[in-house]
Amino acid sequence: MSEERFGEFVLVRRRGEGHVAELALDRPKAMNAVSTAMARSVGAACAALGEDRSVRVVVLTSTHERAFCVGADLKERNSFTDADLLRQRPVTRGAYTAVLELPVPTVAAVHGFALGGGFELALSCDVIVADPTAVVGLPEVSVGVIPGGGGTQLLPRRVGAARAAELVFTARRVAAEEARELGLVDQLVPEGRDREEALELAARMAANSPVGLRAAKRALRLGHGLDLRAGLEVEDAAWRSVAFSGDRAEGVAAFNEKRAPRWPGE
Numbered sequence: 001m002s003e004e005r006f007g008e009f010v011l012v013r014r015r016g017e018g019h020v021a022e023l024a025l026d027r028p029k030a031m032n033a034v035s036t037a038m039a040r041s042v043g044a045a046c047a048a049l050g051e052d053r054s055v056r057v058v059v060l061t062s063t064h065e066r067a068f069c070v071g072a073d074l075k076e077r078n079s080f081t082d083a084d085l086l087r088q089r090p091v092t093r094g095a096y097t098a099v100l101e102l103p104v105p106t107v108a109a110v111h112g113f114a115l116g117g118g119f120e121l122a123l124s125c126d127v128i129v130a131d132p133t134a135v136v137g138l139p140e141v142s143v144g145v146i147p148g149g150g151g152t153q154l155l156p157r158r159v160g161a162a163r164a165a166e167l168v169f170t171a172r173r174v175a176a177e178e179a180r181e182l183g184l185v186d187q188l189v190p191e192g193r194d195r196e197e198a199l200e201l202a203a204r205m206a207a208n209s210p211v212g213l214r215a216a217k218r219a220l221r222l223g224h225g226l227d228l229r230a231g232l233e234v235e236d237a238a239w240r241s242v243a244f245s246g247d248r249a250e251g252v253a254a255f256n257e258k259r260a261p262r263w264p265g266e
Contacts, residue, residue: 007041033073039095046098071116096149100124109198120149139171
């Protein structure tokens with residue numbers, strides 16, 4: 001396993017042949033609160049992972065034992081002027097967008113608190129795996145702001161407009177079991193197993209065609225919310241991008257020869 005650090009607070013680990021990359025939030029003394037420096041590091045790490053064609057799946061994890069991420073660093077913000085906050089906005093927004101726009105499938109491994117911007121980081125992933133200690137929520141209105149890392153847009157896409165409104169307007173925290181029932185998380189795994197289970201899920205995904213994975217994610221993300229005809233056009237464009245690829249040829253050959261595929265990735 002190789003490790004690469006992006007600034008002080010973000011660590012990227014590549015496993016095996018590097019097809020699964022782990023993006024670990026590593027600011028334990030602050031329970032992974034998102035500071036300006038941490039936001040820059042998340043953006044830089046995602047840019048590097050997105051450009052690495054050997055990476056097929058990214059898993060977003062935390063090195064903190066009791067928290068995934070508690071959201072914005074309010075201690076840092078308490079010292080800000082209005083001008084400071086305005087200057088910070090593109091940096092923090094860029095971090096959430098960087099996770100959301102990763103071109104490969106993403107899995108969040110959540111335990112403990114995932115609140116505010118922390119939950120928005122998880123929502124930016126395609127699948128959320130959580131253990132029973134997870135507590136999620138978007139409490140921003142309780143401190144005079146709104147979910148600004150994609151929460152007002154991503155949460156309704158998961159749970160519907162009315163449910164999202166109730167959760168945002170009440171600012172309430174949701175424990176793991178209810179979170180699964182509401183669709184706030186996708187899989188609930190035994191305590192302490194969120195990271196391992198997320199990595200195992202990622203490995204199963206990464207066994208598939210890298211060209212197919214990227215195209216499928218593109219179609220899923222771009223087509224969501226469009227009318228059916230427009231969505232099918234997005235799907236057709238994605239299909240055309242893979243139909244004549246080396247991966248498609250190898251996949252068909254491997255199926256017929258009853259062997260595991262050796263994906264060329266192009």
